[in-house]
Amino acid sequence: MSGAPNAEAPKQRLTTSAMIASIAAPGQRTASAPFGHALVALAKSHPGIVGLTADLAKYTDLHIFAQAYPDRFYQMGMAEQLLMSAAAGLAREGAMPFVTTYAVFASRRAYDFICMAIAEERLNVKIVCALPGLTSGYGPSHQATEDIAIFRGMPNLTIIDPADALEIEQAVPAIAAHDGPVYMRLLRGQVPLLLDAYGYRFELGKAKTIRTGNDVLVISTGLATMRALQAAEILERDSIGVEVLHAATIKPLDLDTIIAAAGKGGRLVVVAENHTIIGGLGEAVAAGLLRAGVAPKFRQIGLPDAFLAAGALPTLHDRYGISAEAIARQIKGWL
Amino acid sequence: MASTPPGKTAAARDDGFPHTGSNVSLRERAYRIRRHALRMGEVQGQGYIAQALGIADVLAVCYFHAMRYRPDDTRWEGRDRFLLSIGHYAIALYAALIEAGILPESEIETYGADASRLPMSGMAGYTPGMEMTGGSLGHGVGIAVGVALGLKRKKSDSFVYTLFSDGELNEGSIWEGVMGAAHWRLDNLIGIVDVNDQQADGPSAAISSREPLHERFRAFGWHTQRVDGNDIDAVATALDAARAVRVAAPRIVICDTRMAKGVPFLEARERNHFLRVEAGEWQRAISLLDETFSGGAVS
Ligand SMILES: Cc1ncc(C[n+]2csc(CCOP(=O)(O)OP(=O)(O)O)c2C)c(N)n1
Ligand SMILES: [Mg+2]
Numbered sequence: 001m002s003g004a005p006n007a008e009a010p011k012q013r014l015t016t017s018a019m020i021a022s023i024a025a026p027g028q029r030t031a032s033a034p035f036g037h038a039l040v041a042l043a044k045s046h047p048g049i050v051g052l053t054a055d056l057a058k059y060t061d062l063h064i065f066a067q068a069y070p071d072r073f074y075q076m077g078m079a080e081q082l083l084m085s086a087a088a089g090l091a092r093e094g095a096m097p098f099v100t101t102y103a104v105f106a107s108r109r110a111y112d113f114i115c116m117a118i119a120e121e122r123l124n125v126k127i128v129c130a131l132p133g134l135t136s137g138y139g140p141s142h143q144a145t146e147d148i149a150i151f152r153g154m155p156n157l158t159i160i161d162p163a164d165a166l167e168i169e170q171a172v173p174a175i176a177a178h179d180g181p182v183y184m185r186l187l188r189g190q191v192p193l194l195l196d197a198y199g200y201r202f203e204l205g206k207a208k209t210i211r212t213g214n215d216v217l218v219i220s221t222g223l224a225t226m227r228a229l230q231a232a233e234i235l236e237r238d239s240i241g242v243e244v245l246h247a248a249t250i251k252p253l254d255l256d257t258i259i260a261a262a263g264k265g266g267r268l269v270v271v272a273e274n275h276t277i278i279g280g281l282g283e284a285v286a287a288g289l290l291r292a293g294v295a296p297k298f299r300q301i302g303l304p305d306a307f308l309a310a311g312a313l314p315t316l317h318d319r320y321g322i323s324a325e326a327i328a329r330q331i332k333g334w335l
Numbered sequence: 336m337a338s339t340p341p342g343k344t345a346a347a348r349d350d351g352f353p354h355t356g357s358n359v360s361l362r363e364r365a366y367r368i369r370r371h372a373l374r375m376g377e378v379q380g381q382g383y384i385a386q387a388l389g390i391a392d393v394l395a396v397c398y399f400h401a402m403r404y405r406p407d408d409t410r411w412e413g414r415d416r417f418l419l420s421i422g423h424y425a426i427a428l429y430a431a432l433i434e435a436g437i438l439p440e441s442e443i444e445t446y447g448a449d450a451s452r453l454p455m456s457g458m459a460g461y462t463p464g465m466e467m468t469g470g471s472l473g474h475g476v477g478i479a480v481g482v483a484l485g486l487k488r489k490k491s492d493s494f495v496y497t498l499f500s501d502g503e504l505n506e507g508s509i510w511e512g513v514m515g516a517a518h519w520r521l522d523n524l525i526g527i528v529d530v531n532d533q534q535a536d537g538p539s540a541a542i543s544s545r546e547p548l549h550e551r552f553r554a555f556g557w558h559t560q561r562v563d564g565n566d567i568d569a570v571a572t573a574l575d576a577a578r579a580v581r582v583a584a585p586r587i588v589i590c591d592t593r594m595a596k597g598v599p600f601l602e603a604r605e606r607n608h609f610l611r612v613e614a615g616e617w618q619r620a621i622s623l624l625d626e627t628f629s630g631g632a633v634s
Contacts, residue, residue: 055502076543077543078502109473311448311450
């Protein structure tokens with residue numbers, strides 16, 4: 001109950017943006033429903049692709065696929081266990097199911113069904129989940145703060161956390177080309193678009209340097225990469241050079257690239273993620289570096305090990321340290 | 336409709352029926368619950384208002400006719416427990432808790448705001464009178480089974496109510512609970528299911544096989560009633576029967592409700608899980624509600 005507040009009524013009011021959440025900053029470029037559109041485009045040349053959801057098509061951008069291919073869409077009702085079992089069954093019979101729900105429900109409720117029905121048999125199911133980490137103001141029931149920790153322990157499962165609309169668009173064909181189960185964290189609705197400006201291309205299994213800098217190496221994933229890039233600009237004003245290495249694929253992790261970057265030039269190494277600091281990218285990087293005998297000054301930016309509060313996302317991101325300003329502040333304090 | 340429960344006469348307030356003897360009708364309670372909910376919706380410019388308006392009559396009967404509680408002591412051992420499985424209906428329960436005197440009306444202004452005790456999804460640790468953390472759907476019936484067992488262990492004569500939804504009927508966990516409750520003959524468990532024929536992606540009857548619901552619950556061993564959930568007398572009669580009937584079985588009251596009930600222009604709008612209401616429409620809805628109530632027209 002760490003999030004439970006006192007009885008005092010707050011002075012300032014910010015709209016809780018749970019159902020119409022956008023993580024885009026005001027004025028930021030966005031693209032609409034990149035997952036839905038990318039899946040429709042891919043499905044044209046991949047007749048085996050089917051879409052399944054558990055009463056969340058509209059809220060995971062799968063409704064766009066459902067409209068384009070009504071006979072390839074299965075509404076399973078709000079039954080996440082059935083969702084995963086049925087996807088496993090369809091995959092056995094040669095289909096390539098893209099299944100959607102929220103990250104909390106896939107990781108918490110449906111874990112066993114993903115683990116035994118899908119992953120153990122290495123079935124070709126793509127699990128695409130909205131509201132990763134802290135991207136809902138609805139409180140712990142909708143905040144998947146530990147989904148990566150849960151899924152990292154599952155053998156055979158590939159895990160990716162795209163940072164923006166461009167990456168989502170490129171990841172869809174890439175995960176389809178990979179033969180095996182994939183868990184993808186999804187940003188939905190109006191999704192920020194920024195990586196095009198960096199000439200970025202998504203490659204499954206590869207971490208990529210998006211921005212260079214001499215003082216700090218930030219290794220980040222998902223939404224945190226967007227925030228790290230914004231924080232880097234803030235820090236640049238103070239002549240602090242921040243390199244951003246984006247690890248969209250969390251498992252298998254591109255340790256070669258990470259170790260090479262972390263071993264270069266005595267920089268502060270910071271891992272930033274939209275996830276609890278327990279069991280996510282930060283601990284995966286730390287273990288990889290230690291095993292390789294690379295031991296830079298190392299810090300983690302991520303969500304605390306707690307059930308988080310409900311409220312408005314901008315406030316929560318700032319409070320829990322994953323807004324651009326909070327990231328810049330933390331990094332400055334560590335230098 | 337008198338708000339005196341069967342077998343009870345006007346008695347001391349601390350018998351757990353704080354509204355006994357009140358001359359405020361259940362119809363007025365329902366109206367005021369709707370009004371509180373609309374005011375909360377206006378504060379945030381959003382909220383599950385269609386659900387709140389639809390379930391207001393049922394909550395009025397629960398809190399002003401059927402249930403035993405003390406407004407100033409929400410942990411009172413002798414209370415009936417109320418488990419809101421559908422966390423997104425929190426706005427409706429807050430409205431009922433305000434009307435019941437458990438929450439101050441002034442907190443309407445804090446609905447959904449940072450650090451409010453009234454978050455948009457119901458959580459036990461935040462709000463007096465909110466007995467479970469919902470939001471992840473499909474939990475209420477199972478928890479109610481445990482609470483009912485726990486009450487029996489303590490030889491308590493309290494009931495546990497759980498309010499869940501037609502969408503939740505899709506979840507396997509609900510049916511695990513339904514079977515468990517029947518197996519343990521939990522005659523102190525009263526389920527209320529809101530059948531508003533809506534869930535996130537559309538009409539619930541079109542999304543998953545739902546009917547025949549009455550026969551299903553009966554076949555699972557529950558004492559089963561199905562009523563118009565916007566007919567206050569029918570709901571009250573059904574909850575009376577659910578408490579009084581002498582069968583060693585859990586009880587379900589299936590309530591068919593109309594989303595946005597009580598505000599005709601919202602009721603007429605295309606049904607949607609997340610009904611959008613424009614900024615100027617909240618006041619219009621409140622005015623309409625006021626007029627309808629004072630005009631005496633019931634539906
Ligand atoms: C386990 C779980 N799966 C999915 C969701 C997302 N979700 C929130 S409300 C909802 C619809 C539930 O049906 P119902 O309560 O009947 O909806 P309503 O009548 O309010 O439209 C869904 C799928 C959830 N909260 N919990
Ligand atoms: Mg419903």
